[in-house]
Amino acid sequence: xxxxxxxxxxxIVTELTMAVGQLLRRLRSETNPDGLSWSQSTALARLExxxxxxxxxxxxxxxxxxxxxxxxxxxxxxEGLVMRHPHPTDGRQVLFALTGAxxxxxxxxxxxxxxxxxxxxxxxxxxxxxxxxxxxxLIRRLSEAD
Amino acid sequence: xxxxxxxxxxxIVTELTMAVGQLLRRLRSETNPDGLSWSQSTALARLExxxxxxxxxxxxxxxxxxxxxxxxxxxxxxEGLVMRHPHPTDGRQVLFALTGAxxxxxxxxxxxxxxxxxxxxxxxxxxxxxxxxxxxxLIRRLSEAD
DNA sequence: TATTGTTATACTCTATAACTATA
DNA sequence: TATAGTTATAGAGTATAACAATA
Numbered sequence: 001x002x003x004x005x006x007x008x009x010x011x012i013v014t015e016l017t018m019a020v021g022q023l024l025r026r027l028r029s030e031t032n033p034d035g036l037s038w039s040q041s042t043a044l045a046r047l048e049x050x051x052x053x054x055x056x057x058x059x060x061x062x063x064x065x066x067x068x069x070x071x072x073x074x075x076x077x078x079e080g081l082v083m084r085h086p087h088p089t090d091g092r093q094v095l096f097a098l099t100g101a102x103x104x105x106x107x108x109x110x111x112x113x114x115x116x117x118x119x120x121x122x123x124x125x126x127x128x129x130x131x132x133x134x135x136x137x138l139i140r141r142l143s144e145a146d
Numbered sequence: 147x148x149x150x151x152x153x154x155x156x157x158i159v160t161e162l163t164m165a166v167g168q169l170l171r172r173l174r175s176e177t178n179p180d181g182l183s184w185s186q187s188t189a190l191a192r193l194e195x196x197x198x199x200x201x202x203x204x205x206x207x208x209x210x211x212x213x214x215x216x217x218x219x220x221x222x223x224x225e226g227l228v229m230r231h232p233h234p235t236d237g238r239q240v241l242f243a244l245t246g247a248x249x250x251x252x253x254x255x256x257x258x259x260x261x262x263x264x265x266x267x268x269x270x271x272x273x274x275x276x277x278x279x280x281x282x283x284l285i286r287r288l289s290e291a292d
Numbered sequence: 293t294a295t296t297g298t299t300a301t302a303c304t305c306t307a308t309a310a311c312t313a314t315a
Numbered sequence: 316t317a318t319a320g321t322t323a324t325a326g327a328g329t330a331t332a333a334c335a336a337t338a
Contacts, residue, residue, distance in 0.1 A: 135281030145266035
C-alpha cells in the first residue's frame with residue numbers, strides 16, 4: 001500500500017484532492033471529442049437515474065449554480081436530448097426529462113467515452129475493484145456533507 | 147452499503163465518474179474565492195511534493211497539455227509563487243520551483259480551502275476513513291493507466 | 293418576500309495550431 | 316528530426332449580477 005492507513009487528516013485531504021483531480025482530467029482527456037461533454041453526460045446520467053428533474057435540483061446535485069446547469073440543459077435541449085415539461089403544480093418550475101434520442105445518446109456515446117476507464121479498471125484485481133467500489137459511497141457522502 | 151460490491155464494470159464506471167465529478171465540483175465551489183485556483187493549487191502541491199519540475203513533467207502528471215500547464219505556471223510566476231531555473235544540462239528545459247512565498251501560500255491558503263473537506267472527512271468513522279485512504283492509490287493507478 | 297428560471301457578461305481551464313530554440 | 320517551451324486563439328464550464336414570473 002503506497003498510502004499508509006493512518007495518514008494525518010491534512011495529508012488525506014491533499015492526496016484525495018490530487019487523486020480526484022488527476023482522475024477527472026484523465027477522464028476528460030480520454031473523452032471522445034465528438035461525443036457528449038463532461039457536464040452534459042453527467043447531467044444526462046442524473047436524469048436517467050432520477051427521472052424528470054428541475055434545473056435547481058440538478059444544480060444542487062452537481063454542486064453548480066442554477067445558471068450553469070441552465071446553460072448545460074439549454075445545450076442538451078438544442079441537441080434534442082432532453083425536453084422540458086411544465087411542473088404540474090408550480091408554474092415557476094420546469095421539469096427536464098430525457099428524450100428517446102437522449103436515452104440512446106447516453107448509451108452509445110457514453111460507452112465510447114468510458115472505454116478507457118473500463119480498460120483501466122481491468123488493471124485492478126478483484127479485491128482492489130471491490131475496495132474501490134466500496135469507497136464510492138464514501139466519496140459521495142463527502143460531496144454531500146454540509 | 148449503498149453500492150453492492152459486485153457491481154458490473156459499466157456501473158462502476160458510471161458511479162465512479164459521477165462521484166468523482168461531484169466531489170471535484172463541491173471542492174471547487176467550497177474554494178476560498180481570493181485564494182488559489184484549483185489548477186494553481188494542485189500544481190503547487192505537486193511542486194512541493196516533487197521538487198523542481200519541468201512544464202512537460204507537470205503536464206503529464208496532471209493529464210493536461212504542456213501549453214495548459216504553461217499558462218498555469220506563468221500565472222503562478224506572475225504572482226511570485228514559483229520561480230524558473232535553467233536546466234543544468236538541457237538548454238531547452240526549464241525547471242520550476244516554489245518560492246518562499248509559494249510555500250507559505252500553499253500552506254496558508256490551502257488550509258483555508260481545505261477546511262470544508264477536513265470537516266467532511268470528520269463525518270466518516272475511523273474504518274471508513276481507512277477504507278477511503280486505501281482507495282486513493284487505486285484512483286491514482288486508474289489515472290496513470292496506459 | 294422568497295424561489296425558479298433566464299439573460300448578459302466575464303473569468304478560468306484547457307485545447308489546437310503555429311512558432312522558436314535547443315538537442 | 317525530435318523535443319521543450321511560447322504565443323495566439325477558441326471553446327467549454329462556471330460564476331456573478333440583474334431581471335421576470337410565480338408562489
